[in-house]
Amino acid sequence: MVTLSTPAFAPPENLASRSMERLALREQATESLRNNGWRLLYTGLTPLRASVTLLDPSESLQISLQIPLTDDVEDWDLWIEACNRQLSVPLRQWLEEQGVEQSTLSRMSGSSNGTAEPLRLSNMLQVARWLQGPIDQIEQLAEQNQCQVVLHLAGLGPNS
Incomplete structure (x- = not known):
């Protein structure tokens, strides 16, 4: 694990307590993942801002959450990014349960002809639905703090 911070950053007293609150929110928001x-x-x-980036067990997806430390910014940024052409087993099973055709799953997971279809934005919408529980938890925490979540999706296709 790598922790990044600005070395010359010495926040005023009230900002320091706000930062600690936001760090706790960052941990709470990503706990289920x-x-x-x-x-x-x-x-x-x-x-x-306070930020965190997590990688799913199959190394197929990466999630980054950025929570502002100041009151003038109200948006939490949540990034879901494809980082491998292979689908994780839990995501593949979930897509099967949703009725995604086997031929589509085979192309997306690279199990047909040895080539994988890139995880395009349309695929990433399915990923976002799969992650609805953790996203709901993050959104609920943001709303409790009078903020909203801005969801960013990045696939692997040329238009993502």
Whole structure:
């Protein structure tokens, strides 16, 4: 795990307590992912935000959450990014349960003809639905703090 911070950053007293609250929120928001085997890649703290990035167990997906430390920014940024052409087994099983055709799953997972279809944005919408529970938890925490979550999706296709 790598932790990044700005060395010359010395927040005023009230900002220091706000930062501690936001760090606790960052941990709470990502707890369900970590409890389901997601690996912590790094955390960061700057004068403007606290961030965390996690990698799923199959190394197919990466999630980054950025929580602002100041009151003038109300959006939490949540990034879901494909980082491997292979689908994780739990995601593949979930897609099967949703009725995604076997031929589509085979192309997406690379199990047909040895070539994988890139995880395009349309695929990433399915990923976001699969992660609805953790996303709901993050959104609920943001709303409790009078903020909203902005969801960013990045696939592996040329238009993602």
